[in-house]
Amino acid sequence: xxxxxxxxxxxxxxxxxxxxxxxxxxxxxxxxxxxxxxxxxxxxxxxxxxxxxxxxxxxxxxxxxxxxxxxxxxxxxxxxxxxxxxxxxxxxxxxxxxxxxxxxxxxxxxxxxxxxxxxxxxxxxxxxxxxxxxxxxxxxxxxxxxxxxxxxxxxxxxxxxxxxxxxxxxxxxxxxxxxxxxxxxxxxxxxxxxxxxxxxxxxxxxxxxxxxxxxxxxxxxxxxxxxxxxxxxxxxxxxxxxxxxxxxxxxxxxxxxxxxxxxxxxxxxxxxxxxxxxxxxxxxxxxxxxxxxxxxxxxxxxx
Amino acid sequence: xxxxxxxxxxxxxxxxxxxxxxxxxxxxxxxxxxxxxxxxxxxxxxxxxxxxxxxxxxxxxxxxxxxxxxxxxxxxxxxxxxxxxxxxxxxxxxxxxxxxxxxxxxxxxxxxxxxxxxxxxxxxxxxxxxxxxxxxxxxxxxxxxxxxxxxxxxxxxxxxxxxxxxxxxxxxxxxxxxxxxxxxxxxxxxxxxxxxxxxxxxxxxxxxxxxxxxxxxxxxxxxxxxxxxxxxxxxxxxxxxxxxxxxxxxxxxxxxxxx
Numbered sequence: 001x002x003x004x005x006x007x008x009x010x011x012x013x014x015x016x017x018x019x020x021x022x023x024x025x026x027x028x029x030x031x032x033x034x035x036x037x038x039x040x041x042x043x044x045x046x047x048x049x050x051x052x053x054x055x056x057x058x059x060x061x062x063x064x065x066x067x068x069x070x071x072x073x074x075x076x077x078x079x080x081x082x083x084x085x086x087x088x089x090x091x092x093x094x095x096x097x098x099x100x101x102x103x104x105x106x107x108x109x110x111x112x113x114x115x116x117x118x119x120x121x122x123x124x125x126x127x128x129x130x131x132x133x134x135x136x137x138x139x140x141x142x143x144x145x146x147x148x149x150x151x152x153x154x155x156x157x158x159x160x161x162x163x164x165x166x167x168x169x170x171x172x173x174x175x176x177x178x179x180x181x182x183x184x185x186x187x188x189x190x191x192x193x194x195x196x197x198x199x200x201x202x203x204x205x206x207x208x209x210x211x212x213x214x215x216x217x218x219x220x221x222x223x224x225x226x227x228x229x230x231x232x233x234x235x236x237x238x239x240x241x242x243x244x245x246x247x248x249x250x251x252x253x254x255x256x257x258x259x260x261x262x263x264x265x266x267x268x269x270x271x272x273x274x275x276x277x278x279x280x281x282x283x284x285x286x287x288x289x290x291x292x293x294x295x296x297x298x299x300x301x302x303x
Numbered sequence: 304x305x306x307x308x309x310x311x312x313x314x315x316x317x318x319x320x321x322x323x324x325x326x327x328x329x330x331x332x333x334x335x336x337x338x339x340x341x342x343x344x345x346x347x348x349x350x351x352x353x354x355x356x357x358x359x360x361x362x363x364x365x366x367x368x369x370x371x372x373x374x375x376x377x378x379x380x381x382x383x384x385x386x387x388x389x390x391x392x393x394x395x396x397x398x399x400x401x402x403x404x405x406x407x408x409x410x411x412x413x414x415x416x417x418x419x420x421x422x423x424x425x426x427x428x429x430x431x432x433x434x435x436x437x438x439x440x441x442x443x444x445x446x447x448x449x450x451x452x453x454x455x456x457x458x459x460x461x462x463x464x465x466x467x468x469x470x471x472x473x474x475x476x477x478x479x480x481x482x483x484x485x486x487x488x489x490x491x492x493x494x495x496x497x498x499x500x501x502x503x504x505x506x507x508x509x510x511x512x513x514x515x516x517x518x519x520x521x522x523x524x525x526x527x528x529x530x531x532x533x534x535x536x537x538x539x540x541x542x543x544x545x546x547x548x549x550x551x552x553x554x555x556x557x558x559x560x561x562x
Contacts, residue, residue: 028394035387042443046420109317112309130547134524135540139327240413257415277416
């Protein structure tokens with residue numbers, strides 16, 4: 001009798017779990033639906049609209065004329081916009097490369113620091129970046145300004161004797177961008193460097209490799225995932241940036257991000273701006289895909 | 304990695320990079336107390352710019368807008384993002400891969416493209432630009448980041464404790480409220496923190512989705528930087544930096560005490 005009851009209970013529980021299991025697809029779908037619907041409406045749909053818009057044209061008063069054509073794209077492939085695109089690509093790649101060169105030794109330092117100090121040292125790197133983005137760029141504006149703090153410092157040290165006039169140049173843009181994106185490079189690099197087992201380096205030393213060789217043959221290859229992730233995290237936002245050139249670059253430094261912004265808010269040629277956005281997206285995606293294929297995908301991108 | 308201590312050169316180099324990271328912030332703070340208007344040379348100590356700042360009605364309004372947008376968008380994005388993270392971690396459902404791809408779009412496309420696409424969308428459906436459109440847009444870019452952080456934290460989650468609760472008679476809902484949610488709370492909170500920071504900091508998306516009367520602090524600071532650079536911006540930055548620093552340092556201390 002008792003065993004019979006227990007058996008019945010067992011059966012009941014089994015059917016309950018089966019019910020949940022049977023419904024689990026429905027449960028998952030219910031949980032994901034708000035995100036799916038929200039992101040479809042405010043991310044996917046707007047991107048589809050921009051894609052369509054890029055094939056339409058602008059009327060005399062800035063309104064959109066619903067007539068399919070390719071002129072927006074052909075207009076982009078002239079000398080002026082070609083130069084802007086090459087320049088944007090240069091700034092984007094330059095920012096990424098400098099961040100990698102500056103960030104690698106720093107990440108290496110962090111990974112080598114005593115375990116107890118590591119999280120504090122990392123925290124100290126991230127701390128300033130919780131302040132406002134515009135504020136940080138503004139700080140560079142007052143540093144780089146002609147006759148400003150950097151000039152005064154360099155003249156006081158007798159390194160230069162005239163203002164460098166750095167503000168409103170591509171160099172200023174590059175400095176601002178590197179400052180802004182350095183943490184994006186350091187974080188994934190540190191994550192992958194920190195994971196490297198010390199025993200591997202000891203083994204290399206035991207086998208007679210001098211430290212520099214151990215670094216090139218062991219540490220460097222093992223930090224590739226971090227480099228890939230850091231490069232992507234730096235390159236994508238750097239390519240679309242228009243705020244830094246706006247504040248530090250002056251009128252001469254125009255990136256593709258500035259072109260897009262201007263078309264939407266001042267020139268009011270939306271279809272043309274949409275076409276420029278498509279080009280920017282395709283360019284970033286293509287380079288990122290090519291790069292990840294070549295170097296292997298960085299798992300650290302997810303962290 | 305560890306054991307071998309970083310060499311002297313590496314330590315000097317790192318110290319210099321830390322200098323590069325902190326110099327701009329320190330300079331901003333120092334010059335907020337400067338009597339000279341141009342932010343070029345130190346002339347004398349004053350609190351004048353703080354007085355100007357506290358009497359600036361536009362800054363007050365912008366602060367209110369910024370906080371309002373940040374709180375609402377964080378709350379909504381945290382709920383939707385946590386639900387999505389749970390779904391992706393525990394369930395297999397129709398369109399799983401599509402949902403995952405869509406989640407990554409806001410993270411991988413350049414911000415300016417997301418900004419203009421939202422502008423196009425709101426204008427096409429005749430939605431008046433303002434605080435509502437900014438908040439809706441912030442929720443959109445925050446959902447994926449919350450989901451990402453919560454999902455990372457769910458990685459080591461042992462479902463056996465859920466099963467134990469259900470064996471003891473709790474239904475799905477009770478199990479979620481009393482067992483699952485408290486366990487993943489640290490992840491949910493760090494997701495919410497990230498969302499809050501991203502929202503407070505956002506310039507690009509806000510810029511494209513803002514309308515008259517919905518200026519936020521980053522937008523206000525930008526227009527101040529572009530028109531007339533006065534130490535009032537330094538004063539504002541100093542207060543902003545101080546608030547963030549105090550919050551973060553307290554957060555760190557609280558976390559360490561717990562651990």
